[in-house]
Amino acid sequence: MSSFASEKERPGRERKGWMIMIYDLSGSPVAAASMITPFVPSQGSDRVSRSNPGAWLILRPNGFSVSSWKPWGRLEAWRERGPIDGLGYKFELVSDAGPNSRVPIAESTMSVKKGGQFCIDTSIIGDTTSKSVPFIRGFVMGATVEGEGKISKPVVQVGVQHVTCMADAALFIALSAAIDLSMDACRLFSHKLRKEFFHDQQDYLS
Numbered sequence: 176m177s178s179f180a181s182e183k184e185r186p187g188r189e190r191k192g193w194m195i196m197i198y199d200l201s202g203s204p205v206a207a208a209s210m211i212t213p214f215v216p217s218q219g220s221d222r223v224s225r226s227n228p229g230a231w232l233i234l235r236p237n238g239f240s241v242s243s244w245k246p247w248g249r250l251e252a253w254r255e256r257g258p259i260d261g262l263g264y265k266f267e268l269v270s271d272a273g274p275n276s277r278v279p280i281a282e283s284t285m286s287v288k289k290g291g292q293f294c295i296d297t298s299i300i301g302d303t304t305s306k307s308v309p310f311i312r313g314f315v316m317g318a319t320v321e322g323e324g325k326i327s328k329p330v331v332q333v334g335v336q337h338v339t340c341m342a343d344a345a346l347f348i349a350l351s352a353a354i355d356l357s358m359d360a361c362r363l364f365s366h367k368l369r370k371e372f373f374h375d376q377q378d379y380l381s
Contacts, residue, residue, distance in 0.1 A: 189213035190229070190360050190368075195352045197345040206345035207234040207244060208353040214252075214360040221364040225263055228253040229360055231353040232269075235346055247346050249277055252357035260287045262320075262358055266295070266350070287361075290322040293354045318351030323362055324369060327355050 191213035197206040214229030216222055223229055228251040237245035246269040255261040261284040267277035285291030295315035314334045321327035329351045338344050359368055 189215040195349055197349050199341055205342045206349040208349040216364045222254040223361045225253045233350050250353050254361045255284050262287055262361055287323045290320045293318045293320055316347045320355050323358055329355050
């Protein structure tokens, strides 16, 4: 898996154009995550607000062409205000009707300092979002996310009933990478990003 940043970070500028590609063992792309909505600070502050979150599209190949992709999911992320500094996120599945037809799957907050677990699991008490979707049952996926400023290599677990091939697993890996990089994208704009983001290309996982 590799990720790309289209431009160098500059103070006060939007964070945009990040791309994650997932490849199979033959070197063919099987999933991707593309930052479609820039992460920008809200007016008068240095943080990405819930009212104007950044967003990723999680993509799967559309047919046999390596240049054709189809949306599978949409992830929004922002920096929560409150007693605990947190990364807020919302994940929705995109239906075959198009990107504007989405089904809410997960919405929560994790600690910016300590990181946490990105999880989709209907058996967890309080997980009301995914329970409202009839075709989701039990554990779907879980991924570890490191705290802000730390280099992370997420450990991803996926429920076997939700995977029929490598491409299915790749979608969950792309999603976990997007939530992990959102921790960096939502970093306060008064702080610099990690040095890895000052290169046009970085190896995210090998």
